[in-house]
Structures are given as C-alpha cells and as structure tokens.
Amino acid sequence: MFLLLDPRKALGLLETTCMGCGLCFVAMQVKGVLQMELADLANEIHETAKAKTSPEVLRKTWLLNAGLNEKGMDFEAMNEMMKMRMKSDIILQLNNQSKRQVPDFGEGSGGRAEAVLTNAGPTLILPAQGGLEILFCSSFLGSSTGKKAAKAMHALRAQLPMGGPTLLGATRIG
Incomplete structure (x- = not known):
C-alpha cells in the first residue's frame, strides 16, 4: 500500500501553506491479505499506519525526500519503493x-x-x-x-x- 500524505501538520505548517514538494510517500506491506476478512485487514492497516504516519516519521520522511530531491536522487528512491509493488497481488x-x-x-x-x-x-x-x-x-x-x-x-x-x-x-x- 502506498499512501500519499500531506506533511504540513507534521512540519508545524498551516494547512494553507503552499509547498512545492508537499507530499510524503509512505509504503506499507500487509502480508496474507487474500486470506483476511475486510475487518481484519482494516485493523492491520490501521495499526501499521499509526506507526508509519506519526508526525515524527512524516517529518523525517519529508526531510529525506526533500534531501533526495536536492541531490537529484528522488527517482532512484522511488524505484526502490516500486520494487515492493512487483511482489504484491x-x-x-x-x-x-x-x-x-x-x-x-x-x-x-x-x-x-x-x-x-x-x-x-x-x-x-x-x-x-x-x-x-x-x-x-x-x-x-x-x-x-x-x-x-x-x-x-x-x-x-x-x-x-x-x-x-x-x-x-x-x-x-x-
């Protein structure tokens, strides 16, 4: 699962603040999805997302992405995230x-x-x-x-x- 998140709150910015690079990409993988009931899947996603989308994690993710962008390495990082996609049903x-x-x-x-x-x-x-x-x-x-x-x-x-x-x-x- 890939989440596209708005990091402004985690960065201490107003939601009306304009940002050129205003997204955080967060990847989560849930194993055994095809064997789960929808309620169990929703709970698993919720619990995983709580950890992966905390303000501290979003702040660090945005800073990492901004640094990668400055160095021209953002596409290489995205390719690494996309490798996970190829292994999923x-x-x-x-x-x-x-x-x-x-x-x-x-x-x-x-x-x-x-x-x-x-x-x-x-x-x-x-x-x-x-x-x-x-x-x-x-x-x-x-x-x-x-x-x-x-x-x-x-x-x-x-x-x-x-x-x-x-x-x-x-x-x-x-």
Missing part, C-alpha cells in the same frame, strides 16, 4: 481526501462549491453524503478485468458492516 495507492472541505466562495460569488474536478489520485477517497466515495486506480486489481473485477468489487461491498460506513460509489478508473 493487490496494490492500493491511496490519496485520502475524505476530510477535505470544499471551498465556500461567499454569497456574492456562488457560495459553497457543490462539485470538485480533480486529478488527485491514484485511488481517491472523497466525502459523500452518508458515507465515502472511493475511486480505485486501474492497477488496484492488477490485470483482473470484466467478471473477475466485478466479483472482487462485489466481495468488497459485501464485507462492509450494515449501519456502518457506506461505500456509495466504488469505481475502477483508468
């Missing part, structure tokens, strides 16, 4: 925008935005009334297409708890 690259607020331009300028057009990704989580909308990157299910991909998406939806989070939209894009 399922790849989830996640850009969690579920807490992002849409802008309010004020009464005289049309008010609160009702829609957003973004190229954020690769897999994008957005807030939706009554739940979340998840747009999966095309590489999420590897080379699975058609019936196999539909079966996997149906199985994912079937494991969501009743009365809990709702997967309003799960679309495979790309």
Whole structure:
C-alpha cells in the first residue's frame, strides 16, 4: 500500500501553506491479505499506519525526500519503493481526501462549491453524503478485468458492516 500524505501538520505548517514538494510517500506491506476478512485487514492497516504516519516519521520522511530531491536522487528512491509493488497481488495507492472541505466562495460569488474536478489520485477517497466515495486506480486489481473485477468489487461491498460506513460509489478508473 502506498499512501500519499500531506506533511504540513507534521512540519508545524498551516494547512494553507503552499509547498512545492508537499507530499510524503509512505509504503506499507500487509502480508496474507487474500486470506483476511475486510475487518481484519482494516485493523492491520490501521495499526501499521499509526506507526508509519506519526508526525515524527512524516517529518523525517519529508526531510529525506526533500534531501533526495536536492541531490537529484528522488527517482532512484522511488524505484526502490516500486520494487515492493512487483511482489504484491493487490496494490492500493491511496490519496485520502475524505476530510477535505470544499471551498465556500461567499454569497456574492456562488457560495459553497457543490462539485470538485480533480486529478488527485491514484485511488481517491472523497466525502459523500452518508458515507465515502472511493475511486480505485486501474492497477488496484492488477490485470483482473470484466467478471473477475466485478466479483472482487462485489466481495468488497459485501464485507462492509450494515449501519456502518457506506461505500456509495466504488469505481475502477483508468
């Protein structure tokens, strides 16, 4: 799993601060995913992410990435991270925008935005009334297409708890 994270809070910056290199790439590998129930997988990801995304780790990761960028070595480092990708059955690259607020331009300028057009990704989580909308990157299910991909998406939806989070939209894009 690759997380694309905003390090501004970990760096002590305001969320409105503009940053040229404003992302941290965090790689996590969960073994035995295909044998896990969705709830067990979610717990494993949550516990691993707590350690890998702490403010201290994000600060160090951003400083390392910024230093690699200064030395022109950022692509070499990314290639090393991508080697892990080749050994995985399922790849989830996640850009969690579920807490992002849409802008309010004020009464005289049309008010609160009702829609957003973004190229954020690769897999994008957005807030939706009554739940979340998840747009999966095309590489999420590897080379699975058609019936196999539909079966996997149906199985994912079937494991969501009743009365809990709702997967309003799960679309495979790309």
